[in-house]
Amino acid sequence: MSEQNQQTDSLQDVRDIRRLMERSSRFTSLSGLSCVAAGVCALGGAFFGYRFISNYYGQDDPGKWHYSNDQFAALKNELLLLAAITFVLAFGLSFFFTWRKTKQQKSSLWDHSSRRVFWNMAIPLVAGGVFVLGMLKYDEWSFVAPACLVFYGLALVNAGKYTLADIRYLGYCEIVLGLINMFEIGYGLYFWAIGFGALHIIYGIIMWNKYDRKIES
Amino acid sequence: MNGLNGESANKECELKVESLTMKNPITGLNKVFDNRIRLGVMSILVVNEEVSFNDLKQMLEVTDGNLATHLVSLEENGYIKVHKGFIGRKTNTTYSVTRNGEKAFSDHIAALENMIKGVK
Numbered sequence: 587m588s589e590q591n592q593q594t595d596s597l598q599d600v601r602d603i604r605r606l607m608e609r610s611s612r613f614t615s616l617s618g619l620s621c622v623a624a625g626v627c628a629l630g631g632a633f634f635g636y637r638f639i640s641n642y643y644g645q646d647d648p649g650k651w652h653y654s655n656d657q658f659a660a661l662k663n664e665l666l667l668l669a670a671i672t673f674v675l676a677f678g679l680s681f682f683f684t685w686r687k688t689k690q691q692k693s694s695l696w697d698h699s700s701r702r703v704f705w706n707m708a709i710p711l712v713a714g715g716v717f718v719l720g721m722l723k724y725d726e727w728s729f730v731a732p733a734c735l736v737f738y739g740l741a742l743v744n745a746g747k748y749t750l751a752d753i754r755y756l757g758y759c760e761i762v763l764g765l766i767n768m769f770e771i772g773y774g775l776y777f778w779a780i781g782f783g784a785l786h787i788i789y790g791i792i793m794w795n796k797y798d799r800k801i802e803s
Numbered sequence: 804m805n806g807l808n809g810e811s812a813n814k815e816c817e818l819k820v821e822s823l824t825m826k827n828p829i830t831g832l833n834k835v836f837d838n839r840i841r842l843g844v845m846s847i848l849v850v851n852e853e854v855s856f857n858d859l860k861q862m863l864e865v866t867d868g869n870l871a872t873h874l875v876s877l878e879e880n881g882y883i884k885v886h887k888g889f890i891g892r893k894t895n896t897t898y899s900v901t902r903n904g905e906k907a908f909s910d911h912i913a914a915l916e917n918m919i920k921g922v923k
Binding site for chain 2: 593597599602604606609610611
């Protein structure tokens with residue numbers, strides 16, 4: 587074998603090694619558009635949430651400010667339903683865009699690396715979800731937004747080890763935002779809109795720019 | 804299929820001879836890693852604690868039989884460890900890299916690096 591030949595062979599070997607190391611340890615098919623879609627859903631959810639709440643409190647007649655329990659219960663149900671719809675839409679859309687990217691990359695949506703991302707994300711997320719439901723049970727609404735942000739941030743930091751590194755930074759931002767919110771109770775919806783809406787859209791665009799643009803064009 | 808088996812049997816014979824002189828004295832490349840599948844298995848195992856047979860198969864896009872033979876040869880060289888377990892009633896065999904394997908692999912990469920640089 588000539589030296590030239592051996593060199594190209596070695597180069598190919600190294601490329602193979604690199605590709606397999608990356609593919610086996612990180613789930614790289616996460617699409618930036620998934621993130622943007624989740625952000626848009628969250629902003630939509632926050633907008634309607636704001637409308638519901640201001641309709642409830644914003645009545646001109648101050649006599650109605652003292653809410654009857656029935657009305658308040660209805661508002662709670664409306665908000666819970668809204669949250670569920672927002673979550674399903676956001677999850678569905680981000681799932682779709684990532685699924686599309688795995689198709690383009692001819693990789694699998696459910697393999698060794700995506701499973702690991704899933705579990706590492708699910709554990710803090712489910713813990714946080716149950717925690718928040720527990721707070722709702724005791725009618726403790728003030729800490730819902732910060733708790734959502736902090737647990738979601740922890741889930742992202744945890745899962746970030748096994749997917750694109752940007753996810754980890756998004757997680758840090760969510761945690762910081764949640765903690766600030768903890769000391770500014772009452773502005774939960776705004777923090778929620780920034781954390782789940784704006785941050786997702788910003789990071790989504792950054793990620794799309796960094797990884798997806800080459801594939802799409 | 805027969806052809807494939809014959810080929811892998813041949814490879815195994817070769818391997819037994821090779822294991823005595825695993826390193827090519829000139830290039831420092833490890834003969835065991837000449838094969839793409841064996842090299843692939845090692846690449847995956849050095850960055851993952853434990854990987855199952857099916858995941859390896861999926862990532863390397865190879866057939867069961869083909870992968871199994873190469874795993875056996877890596878195991879015989881002491882580069883990987885096999886853990887047999889069960890998920891319910893189904894067998895779940897996982898593989899991890901040994902210290903020896905890690906060393907052999909990093910030596911191999913260093914040799915590849917030298918080769919690319921054109922230094923002997």
